[in-house]
Amino acid sequence: MDDRLRVKAEELQPQIVDFTQRLIQTRSISGEEGAIARLIQDEMRKLGYDEVLTDPAGNVIGILRGRGQGETIMFNCHMDHVSEGNLADWEYEPYGGTVAGGWVHGRGASDVKGAIASQVYGVYLLKALGIELQGDVILTFVIDEEPGDMWGMKHLCQDWLNRPVSLVVLGEATSLDIYLGHRGRLEMELIGRGKMSHSSAPWLGVNAVTKMAPVITKLDELSRSLPEDDVLGKSTLSVTHISCQPGWGSTVPDICRVWVDRRYLPSESTEEVVNQFKQAVAECQAADPDINVECRIRQLAHTSYTGISETEQLLKQPYLVPQDNPYVQKVVKALQDIGQNPSFGVWDFGTDGSYTAHVLGIPTIGYAPGEEEYAHRPTDRVRIDFLIKAAVGNAAICRAVAGCYPKEV
Missing domain, CATH: 3.40.630.10 (Zn peptidases)
Structure with a gap:
């Protein structure tokens, strides 16, 4: 040696x-x-x-x-x-x-x-x-x-x-x-849209937060059936962030944003993973037409210390x-x-x-x-x-x- x-x-x-x-x-x-x-x-x-x-x-x-x-x-x-x-x-x-x-x-x-x-x-x-x-x-x-x-x-x-x-x-x-x-990682952003109203008269609006709840439940069900690999381990799905707009105590929110961290295996394509989210939303919408949720890979804005600014998808294969x-x-x-x-x-x-x-x-x-x-x-x-x-x-x-x-x- x-x-x-x-x-x-x-x-x-x-x-x-x-x-x-x-x-x-x-x-x-x-x-x-x-x-x-x-x-x-x-x-x-x-x-x-x-x-x-x-x-x-x-x-x-x-x-x-x-x-x-x-x-x-x-x-x-x-x-x-x-x-x-x-x-x-x-x-x-x-x-x-x-x-x-x-x-x-x-x-x-x-x-x-x-x-x-x-x-x-x-x-x-x-x-x-x-x-x-x-x-x-x-x-x-x-x-x-x-x-x-x-x-x-x-x-x-x-x-x-x-x-x-x-x-x-x-x-x-x-x-x-x-x-x-x-494992791969993508961060999905779910954007739910409702109709704003005064919270004293919620029947005049559509609450974007409560309409998002069935979608989160559906994703939780999906997380329990994801595949596993002998080397890389299990695919996972985690809700990591929930927010709403306008966020006032006396107002039914018309926007709800949810971020979901999804770790996935080489046996799963990125397209397949994205479609799982879309399918979960479609199933919820079939049960409740007032659910209006858009799915997309979240984007992040960057500015480097040298002054370059760009937006990039949160995606790793x-x-x-x-x-x-x-x-x-x-x-x-x-x-x-x-x-x-x-x-x-x-x-x-x-x-x-x-x-x-x-x-x-x-x-x-x-x-x-x-x-x-x-x-x-x-x-x-x-x-x-x-x-x-x-x-x-x-x-x-x-x-x-x-x-x-x-x-x-």
């Missing part, structure tokens, strides 16, 4: 931990990633990456060039994170980057700032050791992942990625295991990379060769890997130091030993996919 990567990573542990802390200390809510984008660029320039740049949307790209005789591998993390929520729930200050008990604590530590540090320094290990690669290594750090519609990744791939990529490695939490995909995929097997062997013994897994949540895997057809896996159980929680944290192991693992994955020069290195 070649031990050079581990020894060098342990030597660089103070820098890796310090970078993780600075990432956590840099608040980067979706749409506000400018400061962390500059921080990541500065770190990669300091470490001597061959090229560091941003695309028009504000995604950050770093390149370690090979000799042009091998395959290209792309690493990816998102720069944004969810809100810290109620400060009283936190043991450690969410933007403190506190080191305690062998962990770095704070918002985004597991999702995915620890992974950013392990990717930036993992690829740097090769440069620090003078290990030249045959192919290129691209690091990409995207905006606006948390809202759930892959807007940042779409811009990166459409506006900048103009070369073939053999493998994408996501930094979403995997506990150093290899994750191979996830499911994907699952086979365990026997040649690149997956290369990664397994590379990690085993450095003494790691990863298992295979899948995410409960969705990722930007849906774009690279489903839209672009690139094998896309996850390998990262974060642990899924801490994502989005006030206990957000990442293990320091996992940061170092992930850096070593990322370097080993680079060697396996991009290839070393000379080949016997």
